[in-house]
Amino acid sequence: MSLSEIEQRIAAAEVVHGREAGSTLLIAVSKVQPNDRVKGVLDQGHKCFGENRVQEAASKWPEFRQQFQGLDLHLIGPLQSNKARQAMELFDAIHSLDRPKLARTLARIAQDLGKCPDIFVQINTGKEPQKAGLMPEDTDSFVAECRKLDLPVQGLMSIPPNDEPASPHFENLANMAERNGLSGLSMGMSGDFEEAIRYGATHVRVGSAIFGDRIFEVKR
Numbered sequence: 031m032s033l034s035e036i037e038q039r040i041a042a043a044e045v046v047h048g049r050e051a052g053s054t055l056l057i058a059v060s061k062v063q064p065n066d067r068v069k070g071v072l073d074q075g076h077k078c079f080g081e082n083r084v085q086e087a088a089s090k091w092p093e094f095r096q097q098f099q100g101l102d103l104h105l106i107g108p109l110q111s112n113k114a115r116q117a118m119e120l121f122d123a124i125h126s127l128d129r130p131k132l133a134r135t136l137a138r139i140a141q142d143l144g145k146c147p148d149i150f151v152q153i154n155t156g157k158e159p160q161k162a163g164l165m166p167e168d169t170d171s172f173v174a175e176c177r178k179l180d181l182p183v184q185g186l187m188s189i190p191p192n193d194e195p196a197s198p199h200f201e202n203l204a205n206m207a208e209r210n211g212l213s214g215l216s217m218g219m220s221g222d223f224e225e226a227i228r229y230g231a232t233h234v235r236v237g238s239a240i241f242g243d244r245i246f247e248v249k250r
């Protein structure tokens with residue numbers, strides 16, 4: 031599949047589900063992809079990319095940023111406190127805020143830097159023990175806590191369980207966002223982004239459907 035095919039499918043899903051045209055941002059998830067594939071998508075004019083590791087992003091994006099203006103870089107993977115400053119300098123958005131200590135750390139660094147990336151709070155909608163994210167029942171109090179810290183929380187993010195239909199998780203996340211007055215919904219990946227758009231996704235995170243399989247992943 032190609033970037034333009036995915037863009038067309040997003041546009042079609044917006045029409046079918048009564049969404050405003052252009053209301054879904056496509057985050058091209060470039061993690062583990064070789065640079066020539068990433069460059070191919072950059073050359074087509076795409077600006078918005080997602081990475082799941084701070085270290086990996088730091089090794090490739092500063093150079094791309096010099097070659098391509100106006101890039102929009104999103105951290106979609108877990109963030110350790112000791113990488114928080116580097117992440118806040120590198121990324122335009124962080125989708126993986128999921129604990130009070132990290133919220134306080136981000137707030138402190140934001141004061142220091144005088145700026146802060148857009149923040150999404152990650153919710154473990156499937157309550158999977160191995161997965162990052164806040165328990166759904168803790169969402170409201172956590173969002174309130176983030177607001178007290180002046181963190182710019184844009185929305186909620188979730189990665190539904192692999193072995194279940196994603197729709198109930200999308201719907202649940204949308205309800206939690208609405209209840210908290212949040213307009214951003216980061217949900218939907220290669221296999222289910224159209225379904226996510228149906229439930230209001232504003233940010234879809236699509237990797238393999240654009241770049242091809244992450245063939246290098248096994249070697250890492």
Ligand SMILES: *Cc1c(COP(=O)(O)O)cnc(C)c1O
Nearest residue numbers: 059082106219220235236237238
């Ligand atoms: C890798 C990843 C994606 C993209 O997955 P694909 O199935 O390749 O589209 C989306 N979100 C997160 C959090 C990821 O880690």
